Structure formats: structure tokens, C-alpha cells
Amino acid sequence: xxxxxxxxxxxxxxxxxxxxxxxxxxxxxxxxxxxxxxxxxxxxxxxxxxxxxxxxxxxxxxxxxxxxxxxxxxxxxxxxxxxxxxxxxxxxxxxxxxxxxxxxxxxxxxxxxxxxxxxxxxxxxxxxxxxxxxxxxxxxxxxxxxxxxxxxxxxxxxxxxxxxxxxxxxxxxxxxxxxxxxxxxxxxxxxxxxxxxxxxxxxxxxxxxxxxxxxxxxxxxxxxxxxxxxxxxxxxxxxxxxxxxxxxxxx
Amino acid sequence: xxxxxxxxxxxxxxxxxxxxxxxxxxxxxxxxxxxxxxxxxxxxxxxxxxxxxxxxxxxxxxxxxxxxxxxxxxxxxxxxxxxxxxxxxxxxxxxxxxxxxxxxxxxxxxxxxxxxxxxxxxxxxxxxxxxxxxxxxxxxxxxxxxxxxxxxxxxxxxxxxxxxxxxxxxxxxxxxxxxxxxxxxxxxxxxxxxxxxxxxxxxxxxxxxxxxxxxxxxxxxxxxxxxxxxxxxxxxxxxxxxxxxxxxxxxxx
Numbered sequence: 183x184x185x186x187x188x189x190x191x192x193x194x195x196x197x198x199x200x201x202x203x204x205x206x207x208x209x210x211x212x213x214x215x216x217x218x219x220x221x222x223x224x225x226x227x228x229x230x231x232x233x234x235x236x237x238x239x240x241x242x243x244x245x246x247x248x249x250x251x252x253x254x255x256x257x258x259x260x261x262x263x264x265x266x267x268x269x270x271x272x273x274x275x276x277x278x279x280x281x282x283x284x285x286x287x288x289x290x291x292x293x294x295x296x297x298x299x300x301x302x303x304x305x306x307x308x309x310x311x312x313x314x315x316x317x318x319x320x321x322x323x324x325x326x327x328x329x330x331x332x333x334x335x336x337x338x339x340x341x342x343x344x345x346x347x348x349x350x351x352x353x354x355x356x357x358x359x360x361x362x363x364x365x366x367x368x369x370x371x372x373x374x375x376x377x378x379x380x381x382x383x384x385x386x387x388x389x390x391x392x393x394x395x396x397x398x399x400x401x402x403x404x405x406x407x408x409x410x411x412x413x414x415x416x417x418x419x420x421x422x423x424x425x426x427x428x429x430x431x432x433x
Numbered sequence: 434x435x436x437x438x439x440x441x442x443x444x445x446x447x448x449x450x451x452x453x454x455x456x457x458x459x460x461x462x463x464x465x466x467x468x469x470x471x472x473x474x475x476x477x478x479x480x481x482x483x484x485x486x487x488x489x490x491x492x493x494x495x496x497x498x499x500x501x502x503x504x505x506x507x508x509x510x511x512x513x514x515x516x517x518x519x520x521x522x523x524x525x526x527x528x529x530x531x532x533x534x535x536x537x538x539x540x541x542x543x544x545x546x547x548x549x550x551x552x553x554x555x556x557x558x559x560x561x562x563x564x565x566x567x568x569x570x571x572x573x574x575x576x577x578x579x580x581x582x583x584x585x586x587x588x589x590x591x592x593x594x595x596x597x598x599x600x601x602x603x604x605x606x607x608x609x610x611x612x613x614x615x616x617x618x619x620x621x622x623x624x625x626x627x628x629x630x631x632x633x634x635x636x637x638x639x640x641x642x643x644x645x646x647x648x649x650x651x652x653x654x655x656x657x658x659x660x661x662x663x664x665x666x667x668x669x670x671x672x673x674x675x676x677x678x679x680x681x682x683x684x685x686x
Contacts, residue, residue: 255593
């Protein structure tokens with residue numbers, strides 16, 4: 183696999199408060215780096231810095247060897263996906279998905295073809311003419327994915343994208359993300375505060391705490407690290423399992 | 434039944450002044466204690482069609498002034514509101530935006546008049562425009578401040594990462610999102626300058642005859658018929674604007 187993104191010694195502070203401290207990591211084509219972290223650990227600032235929406239105080243960002251420092255957000259081909267789907271309320275589902283192609287002046291017939299294909303893939307075809315407020319939370323997030331995927335981003339930056347969904351829809355969306363990620367060979371940086379979600383979607387793992395990123399060489403390392411609290415959660419479910427009476431459940 | 438009665442009463446209450454204006458505009462020799470005019474004539478209304486009619490000139494002048502003020506104040510307010518939101522001293526700037534309202538418009542006009550004279554704008558449409566903008570621009574800024582929320586910044590950032598230049602993000606995302614509030618601000622600032630009398634009268638030193646100023650002049654001359662015709666003309670553009678923007682003005686929160 184070829185190296186896509188290289189982040190070296192990235193630091194950022196707001197006033198006297200350091201938010202990112204000497205962050206370094208690299209990401210290969212098609213990998214999903216799941217970064218676990220609590221609120222206020224610097225996850226959003228890290229993603230915004232990669233997207234070019236915040237300027238780092240120190241450090242370098244290289245995308246396929248090219249320095250991203252002077253590259254504006256619109257030329258980085260890195261789409262930021264928020265917790266809220268942020269669909270454009272003045273556009274239909276079709277036009278929301280087509281947005282990135284329209285601003286690139288792609289031919290109308292080509293836009294129609296690509297959007298229809300993607301809507302089919304995301305199971306949204308019947309909703310194409312609907313306004314965003316006519317969709318459920320999960321459908322909106324799927325449209326948000328479609329809007330990002332249509333421009334074939336080099337890197338997806340996901341900021342707890344399923345955080346506002348109910349448990350079942352969230353699980354469905356995680357599976358959809360996995361399927362689409364593999365199918366389109368998408369490279370992503372997925373930040374979440376949910377360890378189960380991190381383990382579900384990630385191919386590589388990191389833990390961000392007070393602006394410092396720890397990268398793990400293996401899933402085992404990620405699970406074993408006490409800060410991720412995965413072992414304590416496993417122990418909790420183990421204790422529940424032991425507390426339950428054995429044998430088939432009675433009605 | 435009760436609500437229907439209430440609506441009828443309210444309609445009567447709002448409609449009565451308009452009916453009275455209509456009667457004053459077409460009635461002749463209407464003296465107390467007659468309940469209705471003894472004779473009716475459309476002469477005053479017909480005179481509007483004359484090429485050199487002062488009222489039509491006043492209407493045109495008022496439309497030009499109020500339209501320009503509304504456009505400049507709304508466009509300027511949109512940019513200023515954004516700049517204030519991004520400023521480190523946002524609350525201070527917002528407080529400063531209320532300052533023009535600490536004074537009545539006439540007093541504000543008196544205070545800025547020396548500057549208007551030095552700019553050689555006294556008694557001109559430009560001077561009145563400047564004065565009205567001093568009131569309308571902070572008003573538009575305050576009104577549009579609510580638009581620039583954290584979520585709007587997220588929309589803008591998202592648009593940038595989807596490939597928009599700052600100009601494209603403004604044109605394709607921010608302006609459509611701000612559409613209803615921009616229309617409301619346009620209407621409000623238009624009405625603010627359309628109905629202004631005191632500030633216009635002071636800064637124009639009697640030379641810029643807007644429709645509102647003309648209404649006051651006819652009332653002063655006890656020319657009830659022309660005052661009524663001018664008042665009807667005065668009510669026409671705001672009524673049209675309110676009708677056109679009904680959905681934006683009455684939108685649910």
C-alpha cells in the first residue's frame with residue numbers, strides 16, 4: 183500500500199492553551215484510522231487542521247509527498263463530515279449529492295448518471311426529490327456521505343458522524359461505512375468517543391488525549407491500553423454474562 | 434364564532450383608516466358634521482397622471498432613497514454582522530450598534546448635520562441617504578447577527594472542503610441559507626427609511642421632498658384631499674412589499 187498522508191510534529195494552540203501537541207502519524211491508501219478520544223481532547227481541531235480550516239502553529243502535512251501548507255481547503259480533496267449531516271436545506275437530496283460536481287462544472291448528463299448510481303448504492307433513489315427535512319436521521323447522514331463520496335475524496339475526515347443516531351441506525355451506518363469504504367478504497371480518519379465504533383470501522387487505531395496522539399501497531403495494543411477503557415468494558419460484560427442464569431431463557 | 438367576530442372587528446379596525454383615506458381622497462367639500470362627503474371627484478387622483486405632478490416625483494424620490502438605503506444597509510449589515518461575529522470584541526461591537534438608537538432620529542440628524550454640511554451634501558439626496566444609512570445600517574447589522582451562528586460556520590467549512598472557493602461558498606450556500614432573513618431585513622430597512630420624516634426633513638433643509646415629507650406638508654396646509662392621496666401612495670409600496678414577503682415575514686421559528 184502506498185503512503186497517502188504524512189503528518190509530522192503537528193502542534194496547535196489557542197491562546198495559552200495547547201490543543202495539539204507534536205502529533206505525527208502516517209496513513210496508507212485505503213486505511214481507516216479510528217481515533218478514540220474524549221470530548222475536548224483535540225479531535226475536532228486535528229480534523230480541521232488536516233482539512234485546512236485551521237492553520238497549524240508547527241508541523242508539516244504531506245499528501246502523497248506534496249506539502250499541504252499552502253493548499254486551500256477547496257483544493258485538498260479532503261471532505262469533513264460532521265456529527266450533524268448539515269444537508270443544504272435549500273436543495274433536494276439529488277442536488278445535495280450533486281453539489282460537489284456542480285461547483286466543478288461537470289456536464290449535466292454525467293452529474294445525472296453519477297448521482298443516480300450513488301443514490302442507488304446508498305438506497306436513496308426514492309428520496310431523490312425530497313427536501314432534507316423529509317428524511318430520517320440515518321437517511322440524512324447517508325445523503326451527507328453521498329455528497330462527500332461523489333467527489334472521490336482522497337481523504338474523508340469524520341467527526342463522530344454517527345454520534346446523533348440511535349443505536350440500531352448507528353450500527354447500520356457503521357456497516358454501510360465499512361461497505362462503501364472497502365468498495366471505493368476510501369482512506370479515512372474517523373474520530374469517535376465510542377470504543378466499539380472505533381473497533382468496528384478502524385483498520386488502524388489511535389488514542390488522542392490532551393492533544394497527544396498515541397498510535398497503536400495492532401488491535402491488541404489498542405485493546406490492552408487502559409486509557410481506551412476497552413478492557414474494563416469487556417470485564418463489565420463478562421460480569422453480566424456470569425451473573426445471568428445458564429440455560430435457555432423462559433417466557 | 435367568537436374568533437370570526439374578533440377577526441371581523443380587527444379587520445374593521447385596520448381597514449377603517451384606509452377607508453377614511455379613500456373617502457378623503459375622492460370626497461369634496463367634506464365639512465363637519467357631515468358623516469360622508471356631499472360630492473365625489475376623481476380629480477385629485479387623475480392629477481397624479483400629469484407629467485409634472487409633485488406627488489409622483491416624491492414617490493419616485495422616496496422609492497429611490499428607501500430602495501437604495503435598503504440595499505446598502507442589508508448588504509453592508511450582512512458583511513458587518515459577519516465581521517462582528519468573528520471579532521474578538523464581538524459583544525462590544527454589538528453594543529456599539531445600539532448607539533444610534535440611544536437618540537431620536539431628529540436629534541441624530543442635528544448632530545451629524547455639521548458633518549453633512551462639510552461634505553457639501555446638505556440639502557441633497559446624498560445627504561439624506563447618508564443620514565438614513567446611519568440608522569438603517571446598525572439596524573440591519575443587529576438583525577443579521579443572528580444568522581452568523583456556529584452552525585453557519587460549519588456549513589461554510591463543509592462547503593469549502595467540498596470544493597467551494599470562498600466566493601462559491603457565499604453564493605451557493607451562505608446566501609441561500611440567509612435568504613429569508615435577508616428579505617426580512619430588506620423590507621424592514623426599506624420601511625425604516627420610507628416612513629422617516631424627522632431626519633429627512635432636517636438633513637434635506639426642506640429641499641428633498643420625499644413622499645412622507647409631502648404628506649406632512651399637505652397636512653400642514655390643511656389640504657386634506659392631497660394629503661389623503663399622498664398617504665394612499667405612501668401606503669402602496671409597503672403593502673406590496675408586505676404581501677410579497679408574507680411567507681418570509683410570517684415564517685415559523
